[in-house]
Amino acid sequence: MTTTAYLVGSFDLLHVGHLDVITQARERCQRLVVGVVDDDLVTRSTGRPPVVPLDERLALVGHVRGVGEAVVHTVDRSREVGADEVLLVAGDGLAVLADAETLSFRRQTSSATLLAALARKQDEEVA
Amino acid sequence: MTSTRGGLPVEHPEASVDVEERRAVLGYVPGAWDMFHVGHLNILRRARDLCDRLVVGVVTDEALFAAKSKHPVVPLDERMDVVRALDLVDGVVVDRSSDKREVWSRVGFDVLFKGDDWRGTPKGARLEADMASIGVEVRYFPYTAHTSSTLLRAMLADR
Numbered sequence: 001m002t003t004t005a006y007l008v009g010s011f012d013l014l015h016v017g018h019l020d021v022i023t024q025a026r027e028r029c030q031r032l033v034v035g036v037v038d039d040d041l042v043t044r045s046t047g048r049p050p051v052v053p054l055d056e057r058l059a060l061v062g063h064v065r066g067v068g069e070a071v072v073h074t075v076d077r078s079r080e081v082g083a084d085e086v087l088l089v090a091g092d093g094l095a096v097l098a099d100a101e102t103l104s105f106r107r108q109t110s111s112a113t114l115l116a117a118l119a120r121k122q123d124e125e126v127a
Numbered sequence: 128m129t130s131t132r133g134g135l136p137v138e139h140p141e142a143s144v145d146v147e148e149r150r151a152v153l154g155y156v157p158g159a160w161d162m163f164h165v166g167h168l169n170i171l172r173r174a175r176d177l178c179d180r181l182v183v184g185v186v187t188d189e190a191l192f193a194a195k196s197k198h199p200v201v202p203l204d205e206r207m208d209v210v211r212a213l214d215l216v217d218g219v220v221v222d223r224s225s226d227k228r229e230v231w232s233r234v235g236f237d238v239l240f241k242g243d244d245w246r247g248t249p250k251g252a253r254l255e256a257d258m259a260s261i262g263v264e265v266r267y268f269p270y271t272a273h274t275s276s277t278l279l280r281a282m283l284a285d286r
Binding site: 016059 | 162163164165168200201202205208209212213214215279282283
């Protein structure tokens with residue numbers, strides 16, 4: 001049986017940190033589906049809108065090696081895609097989902113400009 | 128009985144080559160690929176459709192500054208890693224010179240893809256002449272990545 005993981009994140013300004021969490025997710029499954037968080041949820045979760053709009057973030061993530069499919073994240077999506085586990089990208093401020101594990105960046109972009117643009121406005125995660 | 132191709136015996140100098148036997152076309156597309164965005168992705172998609180294997184050249188920080196008086200936002204190793212991670216890309220190399228014969232001596236590509244802002248300019252003419260001298264075709268694409276990068280830079284500066 002093919003194991004499926006569902007990885008949720010914003011993937012704004014695609015950088016090497018995102019590649020790392022995708023690699024981590026890919027190590028744990030045979031099929032990886034990525035749920036990309038829409039602009040409104042990014043704004044609510046981080047206190048500021050994404051730099052890059054959803055359709056572009058979807059297109060870019062969809063072309064990363066190891067990603068089987070990139071879809072818009074919804075609360076029903078993990079069940080729809082038959083996920084065996086749900087994974088969250090750390091730092092995106094998403095509410096902790098039941099049985100969802102957070103993947104931290106083992107590697108992060110060193111670009112101060114990107115990091116500043118992606119910094120969240122709030123310290124606590126917003127539900 | 129002698130086997131034939133295109134009606135001519137195989138050993139005839141003008142016998143046409145079977146399509147299946149043509150050599151794979153290696154494409155090359157250089158760029159900065161800084162703050163990788165959808166404009167970049169579209170260039171890679173177009174290039175990939177026009178060759179059998181696509182090698183992407185990532186310009187060094189120094190070469191980028193020499194050519195455009197700009198420092199990239201993202202360092203070279205990260206720019207290469209992002210490009211390398213894409214399913215459209217078969218290989219990635221460092222590109223350190225505006226003279227593309229240098230990278231050709233390492234990669235040996237058949238076609239080079241370039242933004243059409245160079246077409247009809249002295250730089251474009253020099254590139255075409257250089258490439259013609261080594262049997263490489265130059266194909267131009269609409270130059271849209273520049274606009275997106277400039278916009279992104281401005282947006283990041285304001286945040």
